Amino acid sequence: MRLSHLLTRFAVFVFVALVCTFAARATVRVVEDVSVTSVREELVDEGLAWASVLGDGLQLVLEGQAPSEASRFRAMSTAGRVVDASRVIDNMTVAESDAIEAPDFAIEILRNDSGISIIGLIPTSSDRESLANRLAAIAGDAEVADFLETADYPAPPGWRGVTDYAIRALRLLPRAKISVSAEQIEITATADSPERKSELEAELARNAPSGVARAISITAPRPVISPYTVRFTRAADGSAEFDACAADGPEPERQIISAATAAGFEGRSPCVQALGAPSSQWADAVSTAIEALGELDGGTVTIADADVTLQGLETTDAETFERVAGELENALPEVFALATNLPRPVEQTPAGPPTFTVTRSPEGAVQLRGGIEDDLDNVTAENYAAAKFGASNVTMGTRITEGLPQGWSVRVLAGIEALAQLSQGSVIVRPDSISVRGKTGQVDAPTIITTLLIDKLGPTEEADLDIEYVEALDPTTGLPTPQECVDQIGVVTQGRKILFDPGSASLTSDSQAIMDDIAEILQKCPDIPLQIAGYTDSQGRETMNQQLSQDRANAVLDALRVRRVPISAFTAEGFGEADPIADNDTADGREANRRIEFSLLERETEEEQTGLEQMEAEAAAEGEADTETSAADDPDAEIEAETSEE
Known part of the structure; x- marks a missing residue:
């Protein structure tokens, strides 16, 4: 009885122990499942779905690859808010972060009359003090505003070349904006004149860094032309050309060239966009005059300021000329006045008309030949030529001649001045015309010569120009390497x-x-x-x-x-x-x-x-x-x- 009683108690104890064990395990499993589920839901709500949660009894194991150390810390903190932080085991890894890319180094320099300002980001290895000294030397007495920042990264390839080129360019440009990066340089500037614009463009093209894109935009104020002149000539065979052309803008230029093309002109526009137009209706007056000339068998139309001169050929029918002139006079804008000239054959003397010739050789030697009115005019012509070409280069071959036309000395001086626009060539002065032949390094030499002849001799002066532009004679393109x-x-x-x-x-x-x-x-x-x-x-x-x-x-x-x-x-x-x-x-x-x-x-x-x-x-x-x-x-x-x- 006694042994049976003990066995019964032991069996009950074992049973109760087993029940408690199973109950405990069930409780742990329930707590584990609830904890895992709660933590996982919280992680998803926080945008941390990359983290997985595993239960290990009462402990929770967080696994997965965190995109950054900050994300890893957030996952641990989130889990610690749901369960006791001591129960959370960190088994997460952190993804390797990409190397931090170097910033884009760039500077922008502004220069005007008040000084220089520079802003941007440069490598720390750059000598900022040296740059400041360079800019101060360029600015002179003006101020230099330095807003540069630095970053401790290696200078990118090409950085040295563009920064050096930018400083060189800044010396040349008193009013400019220069933007610099390792791959390109942009320059926006103004020049005092079209001639200076050409010089700056030529200088900036020299020693430019290779492999770097350049965008250079230099603007120049339009020149002032006086008299404001267009001269258009149409030959008997229908060919036409400009001896001079001025326009007060792109659209007026297109209008003038369109009328000239209809009258037989071919080629690129020779017009110079300039200030000084006598009227806002300048293009209307010019195109109307050119259209009128197109109705004749040939001739010349000259518009100098508000004066329009229509000149026909010796072969032009007088009745047709009068009709065209009348229609033109009525069609011109109000401020413009028309003068006409219909030449007729001139009786020639057996000796022919008087001539005066001025020639200039490629070496610079100038010779004056032909008739001159008196000793005073001869000395005047010699001194004027000496002033234009240098006294040592002038040779006089003139002779005193009686019976020369009125105003002959003025025509001679105009011919000398016209030749001064050429590097080599000749000018032949006759009573009714001036012939100019030669080569020059000035693109606008025909316009300059035509304008000065009109100014000195009047709009009806007949000028025969044959001028060749030679790039090698241009001082802006002939610079040595x-x-x-x-x-x-x-x-x-x-x-x-x-x-x-x-x-x-x-x-x-x-x-x-x-x-x-x-x-x-x-x-x-x-x-x-x-x-x-x-x-x-x-x-x-x-x-x-x-x-x-x-x-x-x-x-x-x-x-x-x-x-x-x-x-x-x-x-x-x-x-x-x-x-x-x-x-x-x-x-x-x-x-x-x-x-x-x-x-x-x-x-x-x-x-x-x-x-x-x-x-x-x-x-x-x-x-x-x-x-x-x-x-x-x-x-x-x-x-x-x-x-x-x-």
């Missing part, structure tokens, strides 16, 4: 020496003529990257020789500056006794090694120099050479000017 400039320096210094006082950097008086010749060449070579290198022989201490060579290179640079050579792109560097070109053990060899070399600078790689570091080097070259002169053990310090190509 950088290498040609250095080659020319080699020519003028061949067999000549730039001399210095012994042991110093002072140029001798004998060297001034050589410097004048070099300066004359470099004035035609703006902004070429030129290095002026100084060398010595091996006598004396090495440090003193290096300093002496630097001082002498600076002295040459200063001599060019005094001669008004643009030296912003030049550098002066002393190399001491390095790179000898002859034996220092002989007197002749030492003399050869004491030299100045002019050479073109090669563009360096991005690793060698950043853009702003190059600016600093150029700024140093532009500064005044104020270092103390050191005397080397060199009794006869002569430097030979040579050229070399790197």
Whole structure:
């Protein structure tokens, strides 16, 4: 009985234990399921669906790849708000973050009469102080507003070239906006005149960085023309041409050219858009006059300010001419007045009409031949030609002639002035016409000549122009290349020496003529990257020789500056006794090694120099050479000017 009683109690205990165990497990499973479900729902609500939740008894395991460390922390915090944070196990990973991309470096420079402002982002490695000094030198007394920021990233490829080019451009442009990035440079500027606009475009095209897109827009104010002139000629065969053309805008120009095309004109518009039109109806008056000329068998129509002159040919029917003239007079706008001229054959004397000829050779020699009224007019013509071409270039072959037409001396002076617009050619003056033939580097030379003939001789003057534009004669396109400039320096210094006082950097008086010749060449070579290198022989201490060579290179640079050579792109560097070109053990060899070399600078790689570091080097070259002169053990310090190509 007693043993049975004990067994019964043990069995009950075991049963109760088993029931409690199963109940506990069931409770844990319920708590686990509820916790997992609650945490998962909360994570989804917070936008953290990437995280998965696993139950492990009363503990919760968070797994998954978090896009960032911040997202991982948010997932842990979210789970900790639902259950006890101590029950949450972090088994999450964080995705590798992409490398932070370098920012887009860019600067924008504005320059006007009040100063310079610069804004943008540049690499930290750039020498900001040097850039500020460069801008201050350009601004002069005006203010420089610096709003640049920096970022500690490597300078992108091409950054050096565009920043250097931008500073060069800023020197040329007193009113400009320059936008710079590593891939492109945009320049918007204004010029004082169309001629200056052409010069700036030519200069900006030189030494432009390769591989960088350039967008350059330079505007110039329209010139003022007086008298405001259009001259249109139509030949008997139906061909037509402009001797001069002025329009007060794009639309008036199109209207004039349209009327001229209908009258037989072919080719591109020669019209100059300019100020000075006498009326807002200028284009209406011009096109109406050209249309009237188209009804004749040929002739010329000249509109000078508000005066319109219609001239027919000797073969033009008088009745037709009168009809066309009457219709034109009534069709012209109110402010315009019409004059007509219908020439008839002139009886010629056996000797022919008097002529006066002025010729100019390609070498610049000018000769005047033909009849002149009296000694006073002859002296006047000679002095006028001397003023235009130089007295040493003028040869007189004139003769005093009686019976010349009235106003002959005025016609002679007008012919001389017309020839001055040509690089070579001839002008033949007759009583009823002036013939101009030749070549020029001015695109608008025909317009200039026609305008001055009308101004001097009147709108009915018959002018026969045959003028050829030659690009090689244009001063804006005939500039030498950088290498040609250095080659020319080699020519003028061949067999000549730039001399210095012994042991110093002072140029001798004998060297001034050589410097004048070099300066004359470099004035035609703006902004070429030129290095002026100084060398010595091996006598004396090495440090003193290096300093002496630097001082002498600076002295040459200063001599060019005094001669008004643009030296912003030049550098002066002393190399001491390095790179000898002859034996220092002989007197002749030492003399050869004491030299100045002019050479073109090669563009360096991005690793060698950043853009702003190059600016600093150029700024140093532009500064005044104020270092103390050191005397080397060199009794006869002569430097030979040579050229070399790197």
